Amino acid sequence: EDKVVQSPLSLVVHEGDTVTLNCSYEVTNFRSLLWYKQEKKAPTFLFMLTSSGIEKKSGRLSSILDKKELFSILNITATQTGDSAVYLCAVRPEGSGGGADGLTFGKGTHLIIQP
Amino acid sequence: DAGVIQSPRHEVTEMGQEVTLRCKPISGHDYLFWYRQTMMRGLELLIYFNNNVPIDDSGMPEDRFSAKMPNASFSTLKIQPSEPRDSAVYFCASSFGTASGNEQFFGPGTRLTVL
Numbered sequence A: 001e002d003k004v005v006q007s008p009l010s011l012v013v014h015e016g017d018t019v020t021l022n023c024s025y026e027v028t029n030f031r032s033l034l035w036y037k038q039e040k041k042a043p044t045f046l047f048m049l050t051s052s053g054i055e056k057k058s059g060r061l062s063s064i065l066d067k068k069e070l071f072s073i074l075n076i077t078a079t080q081t082g083d084s085a086v087y088l089c090a091v092r093p094e095g096s097g098g099g100a101d102g103l104t105f106g107k108g109t110h111l112i113i114q115p
Numbered sequence B: 001d002a003g004v005i006q007s008p009r010h011e012v013t014e015m016g017q018e019v020t021l022r023c024k025p026i027s028g029h030d031y032l033f034w035y036r037q038t039m040m041r042g043l044e045l046l047i048y049f050n051n052n053v054p055i056d057d058s059g060m061p062e063d064r065f066s067a068k069m070p071n072a073s074f075s076t077l078k079i080q081p082s083e084p085r086d087s088a089v090y091f092c093a094s095s096f097g098t099a100s101g102n103e104q105f106f107g108p109g110t111r112l113t114v115l
Helices: none
Strands: A003-007 A010-014 A019-026 A030-038 A044-049 A056-058 A061-066 A071-076 A085-093 A109-114 B005-007 B010-013 B019-024 B031-038 B042-050 B053-056 B065-071 B074-079 B088-095 B110-114
Touching: A003 A085, A010 A019, A019 A030, A019 A085, A019 A109, A030 A071, A044 A056, A044 A061, A044 A071, A071 A085, A085 B042, B005 B088, B010 B019, B019 B088, B019 B110, B031 B074, B042 B065, B042 B074, B053 B065, B074 B088
Parallel strands: A010 A109, B010 B110
Antiparallel strands: A003 A019, A019 A071, A030 A044, A030 A085, A056 A061, A061 A071, A085 A109, B005 B019, B019 B074, B031 B042, B031 B088, B042 B053, B065 B074, B088 B110
């Protein structure tokens, strides 16, 4: 059974701090790992990672994957109160047709940025 | 594009009643997913369709749950009879299978409360 474990479960930091969120996984026939940000509504897509060692970056957010050690990290630098959210990690296995199979999600890291 | 549309946004019903949740995927997307989110279990994949055909329903909790996709622009998730433990937010998501990344776009969710 595919499994995704995120840590920490919750994190409270001050504005301006840098945070690192962790995601470890076990999946049969790994295809990709995805990060989502969820505020009070539906998840919004952040990154998709398929190759080890290649950093994806978007503004103050960045993420990297280690397929040998089966984990990924999501970094947020110079945090702002608007970064407060639940950050979800999900893995996708290879599908029978190479298509968009369903994701297995971790329980998320609840990040709170205090002013 | 309006994005993934779900209805209703909120539903409160009594135990034993039938509940029908509705989803309209993004036009042109060929994959549709139903997820359930609770505090205890996080985000879980229930079932997904490709070209209106159910591909994997192993996440459907029990026979009280059923999902249909009669055409490319509409899907339903039905719970009959509903139970209090079905209370959750139900998300529908869609994706275009052959696009790079196969990013899933989530709808706003239906918050279901079963009394």
